[in-house]
Amino acid sequence: MILSDKGIMELISQKKLVFEPKLSPEQIGPASVDLTLSGTFWVFKRKYLSGSVVDLSKTSFRQAIRRHRGNSIILEPGQMCLGVTKEKITMPNDLIGTLEGRSRYARMGLAVHVTSALIQPGSSNRQVLEIVNFAPFPVAIREGMRISQVVFEKMESPTSKPYSKFGKIAKRQ
Numbered sequence: 001m002i003l004s005d006k007g008i009m010e011l012i013s014q015k016k017l018v019f020e021p022k023l024s025p026e027q028i029g030p031a032s033v034d035l036t037l038s039g040t041f042w043v044f045k046r047k048y049l050s051g052s053v054v055d056l057s058k059t060s061f062r063q064a065i066r067r068h069r070g071n072s073i074i075l076e077p078g079q080m081c082l083g084v085t086k087e088k089i090t091m092p093n094d095l096i097g098t099l100e101g102r103s104r105y106a107r108m109g110l111a112v113h114v115t116s117a118l119i120q121p122g123s124s125n126r127q128v129l130e131i132v133n134f135a136p137f138p139v140a141i142r143e144g145m146r147i148s149q150v151v152f153e154k155m156e157s158p159t160s161k162p163y164s165k166f167g168k169i170a171k172r173q
Helices: 005-013
Strands: 018-020 033-044 065-069 072-075 080-090 095-101 124-133 139-142 146-154
Touching (some): 033 124, 072 080, 072 124, 080 146
Antiparallel strands (some): 018 080, 033 065, 033 080, 033 146, 072 139, 080 124
């Protein structure tokens, strides 16, 4: 069952679903919550942009990227970066979230996540967005943009493996 704005606000008021920092009322839509970009981005290191083949079985994500801090970043056509949401979301063990892009940016060629849309039950972290510019022109994305949204869905039963305890990356966030 997908939660409406009423269901989302009820879980927030019961402190079962927590957003840090606190959401502004306009971030809560009819069936989703808008998430904003922080000023932390990760981009590929120059040596990985040379056109050489990168063997993904031998190259880790952490080897290939560098951190970029600033209030904005410009993505050239075809360029990808990772962005992080300002909001840290703490979820109960019987709720999942699905990250979605916002149509106003998708219509301009911006994809906000490529594949990792699921927010696991029991997680407590900021969301990493896989942002790709599919437009034929450079685009600027800025800290504070409401670039993504999350849709919440109730599970039939709570998980026995909450992500904050069992997720490999979650333990370090």
